[in-house]
Amino acid sequence: MPELAEVEYFRKQWGRGLQQTVISVELHPCSKVFRGTDVAALRKTLRGAMLLGSEAHGKQMLFRFSNGGWLGVHLGMTGKLRVEPADVVALKHDHLVLQQGRHSLVFSDPRQFGRVLFHRGKTEPAWWRNRPAQILSRQFTRARVEQFLSRHGRAPIKAVLLLQSGFPGIGNWMADEILWQSKIHPARLAGKLHPRETGKLYLKIQSVSRAALRTVGENDGDLPKSWLFHHRWEDGGHCPADGSVLRRGQCGGRTTCWCPGCQKRAVRV
Numbered sequence: 001m002p003e004l005a006e007v008e009y010f011r012k013q014w015g016r017g018l019q020q021t022v023i024s025v026e027l028h029p030c031s032k033v034f035r036g037t038d039v040a041a042l043r044k045t046l047r048g049a050m051l052l053g054s055e056a057h058g059k060q061m062l063f064r065f066s067n068g069g070w071l072g073v074h075l076g077m078t079g080k081l082r083v084e085p086a087d088v089v090a091l092k093h094d095h096l097v098l099q100q101g102r103h104s105l106v107f108s109d110p111r112q113f114g115r116v117l118f119h120r121g122k123t124e125p126a127w128w129r130n131r132p133a134q135i136l137s138r139q140f141t142r143a144r145v146e147q148f149l150s151r152h153g154r155a156p157i158k159a160v161l162l163l164q165s166g167f168p169g170i171g172n173w174m175a176d177e178i179l180w181q182s183k184i185h186p187a188r189l190a191g192k193l194h195p196r197e198t199g200k201l202y203l204k205i206q207s208v209s210r211a212a213l214r215t216v217g218e219n220d221g222d223l224p225k226s227w228l229f230h231h232r233w234e235d236g237g238h239c240p241a242d243g244s245v246l247r248r249g250q251c252g253g254r255t256t257c258w259c260p261g262c263q264k265r266a267v268r269v
């Protein structure tokens with residue numbers, strides 16, 4: 001699952017096409033990634049348009065083109081953006097290819113849970129305007145996090161951290177890392193955390209996001225060696241803090257890894 005940092009990584013891939021004009025648009029119109037999208041308008045508007053800029057927000061990206069074209073991309077489970085030579089031949093899973101003079105900008109997605117949205121207009125589309133506060137923005141305050149946790153107070157904290165309406169960009173491994181570093185058991189109810197735990201959680205949400213954004217590309221090996229991240233994938237892994245055998249199970253509908261020594265079910269303050 002692409003998370004905050006991976007999204008930023010893929011957004012930058014298409015940065016090589018900035019200030020260059022799209023010569024042709026090749027797409028698979030029946031692909032599920034275009035569900036609800038006017039592919040004819042996309043094709044017509046983007047042909048001859050220049051890529052002017054882009055931004056990422058949580059797991060979504062927006063690419064701005066001249067001619068009033070706005071292309072939204074959500075990577076879903078297996079979506080990727082890459083740059084190929086201009087004369088690339090589209091492969092089976094390359095659902096959108098924007099050919100430019102020097103490069104082709106390619107969106108591929110084998111499982112097609114990703115999404116390509118399109119809007120034509122002078123201002124950014126409504127689906128981009130109504131977004132929750134970014135984790136590393138000034139609007140992401142502790143009070144906002146507390147409100148969000150109490151609104152979802154009866155759900156396990158792990159499931160709440162995965163809600164994109166509160167924590168845009170946080171995915172499965174990041175949620176596990178944040179909870180482990182905060183010493184909070186993933187099944188604890190979001191509304192039952194001690195204020196001191198909430199405070200710690202708030203700081204870790206930001207520090208894990210910041211470190212992930214700094215280091216994660218296609219190679220995750222640069223994350224700090226002291227993190228749970230390096231130990232969570234295999235059965236029989238050990239907690240890097242206290243050496244306990246890590247547990248894995250379902251929580252909030254997702255595979256979750258935690259340390260029974262560091263993350264107790266009872267409140268620890």
Ligand SMILES: [Zn+2]
Pocket residue numbers: 239240241242243244259260261262263
């Ligand atoms: Zn531990």
